[in-house]
Amino acid sequence: MSETTSDAILERMMALHPKIIDLTLDRMWRLLEALGNPQDNLPPVIHLAGTNGKGSTQAMIRAGLEAAGKTVHAYTSPHLARFHERIRLAGELIDEDALSAVLDECYAANNGESITYFEITTCAAILAFSRTPADYVLLEVGLGGRLDATNVVAKPALTVITPVSLDHQHYLGDTLTLIAGEKAGIIKRGVTCVVGPQAEEGMDAIEARAQKLGAPLLAYGQQWHIAPEAGRMAFQDETGLLDLPLPKLPGPHQIMNAGAALAALRHFGVDAAACEAAVTQAYWPARMQRLKNGPLIDIAGTAQLWLDGGHNPAAGEALAATLSGGASQPVHLICGMLNTKDIAGYLRPLVPYVVSLHAVSIPGEANTLPASETAKAARSVGMTTFESANVAGALRDIVAGDPGAKVLICGSLYLAGNVLRENS
Numbered sequence: 001m002s003e004t005t006s007d008a009i010l011e012r013m014m015a016l017h018p019k020i021i022d023l024t025l026d027r028m029w030r031l032l033e034a035l036g037n038p039q040d041n042l043p044p045v046i047h048l049a050g051t052n053g054k055g056s057t058q059a060m061i062r063a064g065l066e067a068a069g070k071t072v073h074a075y076t077s078p079h080l081a082r083f084h085e086r087i088r089l090a091g092e093l094i095d096e097d098a099l100s101a102v103l104d105e106c107y108a109a110n111n112g113e114s115i116t117y118f119e120i121t122t123c124a125a126i127l128a129f130s131r132t133p134a135d136y137v138l139l140e141v142g143l144g145g146r147l148d149a150t151n152v153v154a155k156p157a158l159t160v161i162t163p164v165s166l167d168h169q170h171y172l173g174d175t176l177t178l179i180a181g182e183k184a185g186i187i188k189r190g191v192t193c194v195v196g197p198q199a200e201e202g203m204d205a206i207e208a209r210a211q212k213l214g215a216p217l218l219a220y221g222q223q224w225h226i227a228p229e230a231g232r233m234a235f236q237d238e239t240g241l242l243d244l245p246l247p248k249l250p251g252p253h254q255i256m257n258a259g260a261a262l263a264a265l266r267h268f269g270v271d272a273a274a275c276e277a278a279v280t281q282a283y284w285p286a287r288m289q290r291l292k293n294g295p296l297i298d299i300a301g302t303a304q305l306w307l308d309g310g311h312n313p314a315a316g317e318a319l320a321a322t323l324s325g326g327a328s329q330p331v332h333l334i335c336g337m338l339n340t341k342d343i344a345g346y347l348r349p350l351v352p353y354v355v356s357l358h359a360v361s362i363p364g365e366a367n368t369l370p371a372s373e374t375a376k377a378a379r380s381v382g383m384t385t386f387e388s389a390n391v392a393g394a395l396r397d398i399v400a401g402d403p404g405a406k407v408l409i410c411g412s413l414y415l416a417g418n419v420l421r422e423n424s
Helices: 004-015 026-034 052-066 098-111 117-130 176-186 200-213 253-267 272-281 295-300 313-323 345-355 371-380 393-403 415-424
Strands: 045-049 072-075 088-089 134-141 156-163 191-194 217-219 224-229 233-235 240-245 304-307 331-335 354-359 385-387 406-410
Touching: 004 098, 004 117, 004 304, 026 098, 026 117, 045 052, 052 072, 052 134, 052 156, 052 217, 052 253, 072 117, 088 117, 098 117, 134 272, 134 304, 156 176, 156 253, 176 200, 191 200, 191 253, 200 217, 200 385, 217 313, 224 253, 233 253, 240 253, 240 304, 253 272, 253 304, 253 313, 295 415, 304 415, 331 345, 331 393, 345 371, 354 371, 371 385, 393 406, 393 415, 406 415
Parallel strands: 045 134, 045 156, 072 134, 156 191, 191 217, 304 406, 331 354, 331 406, 354 385
Antiparallel strands: 072 088, 224 233, 233 240
């Protein structure tokens, strides 16, 4: 892929701060002020935080709102194949000219001051959203919540907290109570918050924050319930009962993500038809995505090839639940992970469903865990392991020995993005 104008600007932005992550809102407030405070001129904002599921939940909320005839901006991170995926304007990915213009404007307004890549690009997204009419903005937290760059909207229309689990402990704290407290930092005074399933200590932290700010909660198991039922699913809240198809997004964990999305949609009065569209029309790549064409499929031949970007222990549990369903055949993993993750914690739930693991390093990623370390962690939990130079080589080795294999590329959104780019 040739370099675009936006690529060049994004490259310059990487040099504005020595750290990739540095949690504070001071630099955001400074640049937003220089830009005329666009965060104060947004359509109604739905702000989403959580450890797992916030991207899928956002995708379902967007599908439901759009089915109801609403126009929706959406912000998410990280991107997979290209940066434009992070910013969706009124339903469409931002185009190159518009992206380059807002990036350039933010770069100029920043005037060479220290600011992280995520902060300045979040300002660019907010600027773009403020200038394009829409009915809603879906704003996904990057990391944490309280000090995340997205947490600059004084009065969102709704906040959503998906399941909280252990991840990014070196930034957010080493207990669920501390991490949930950081996620709950998006809760605003008097603003309703939809809450997905939580561990008891996580829920306690969220409830404490909500009570302090007088923020009503719509919580799983209290104000809303959802469960699979006879090959479909039943959603119940104070408005009534919905009998719906299972989510299009694969995996039993998507039922709970759908529940949070449905609770949010019902809060805004969305009808049953749009709620059904939320679960049947949502699309979210690299979440148990079946790859069906491209160079890797040429290598795979008759083998099934899947892709998933989950990367923490809770994601491993969700993936294991997906793999355990029905008469699913055992899986060969091609796995690459970042060196900041709990590798063994992610892999341990997968052991009963895995034939082998081929470890790879993530190409072009400074924080990749070396393939040898991923293999070592996999051996420590009892997996049969191999090391490969790259995904294509691992796939060739797997199908040479098992032509009809089910192969899952997993362990990191960064690896998933690399695969989608190379396989396009």
